[in-house]
Amino acid sequence: MITITVNSQRHDIDVDPNMPLLWAIRDILGLTGTKFGCGAAQCGACTVHLNGEAVRSCVTKTGRAAGQNIVTIEGLSSGNNHPLQLAWNEMNVPQCGYCQSGQIMSAVVLLRENPNPTDQDIDDAMSGNICRCGTYQRIRAAIHKAAAMQAEGAKS
Numbered sequence: 001m002i003t004i005t006v007n008s009q010r011h012d013i014d015v016d017p018n019m020p021l022l023w024a025i026r027d028i029l030g031l032t033g034t035k036f037g038c039g040a041a042q043c044g045a046c047t048v049h050l051n052g053e054a055v056r057s058c059v060t061k062t063g064r065a066a067g068q069n070i071v072t073i074e075g076l077s078s079g080n081n082h083p084l085q086l087a088w089n090e091m092n093v094p095q096c097g098y099c100q101s102g103q104i105m106s107a108v109v110l111l112r113e114n115p116n117p118t119d120q121d122i123d124d125a126m127s128g129n130i131c132r133c134g135t136y137q138r139i140r141a142a143i144h145k146a147a148a149m150q151a152e153g154a155k156s
């Protein structure tokens, strides 16, 4: 039995500790916002936060997440109102949508570490998240928008 905490909820799950965390999140817990893309740490579709850091859940063993805090896209905010989610909506970022939860989870870490990123900072930080629909320009614009919203929020 492994105990994992996902989006502040504790779960005791009876799985092989070597099972990819992505399987536990999607197939055991039913949180399907996190996507399977490549299964080989190449695309970023499966990105979640493990103790606040972005990890590829397709190559993270569930055993490694035992006792740690995991956040998925479903737990990022209470009403889909994280500045990045608001900016994503405003800029109509998604096309097919498949890569987008991973994009947002990576962008959260970027903005925490660099609240006012340049285009180059964004390109560098987001280079591990692939979008087959090519929404990169809108992703960049939305991250700038979210950075501005955060800065505005910090003032008020």
Ligand code: FES
Residues within 6 Å of the ligand: 035, 036, 037, 038, 039, 040, 041, 042, 043, 044, 045, 046, 047, 056, 057, 058, 059
């Ligand atoms: S599915 Fe994990 S990086 Fe592609």
Ligand code: FES
Residues within 6 Å of the ligand: 094, 095, 096, 097, 098, 099, 100, 130, 131, 132, 133, 134, 135
């Ligand atoms: S929106 Fe389709 S893969 Fe990114």
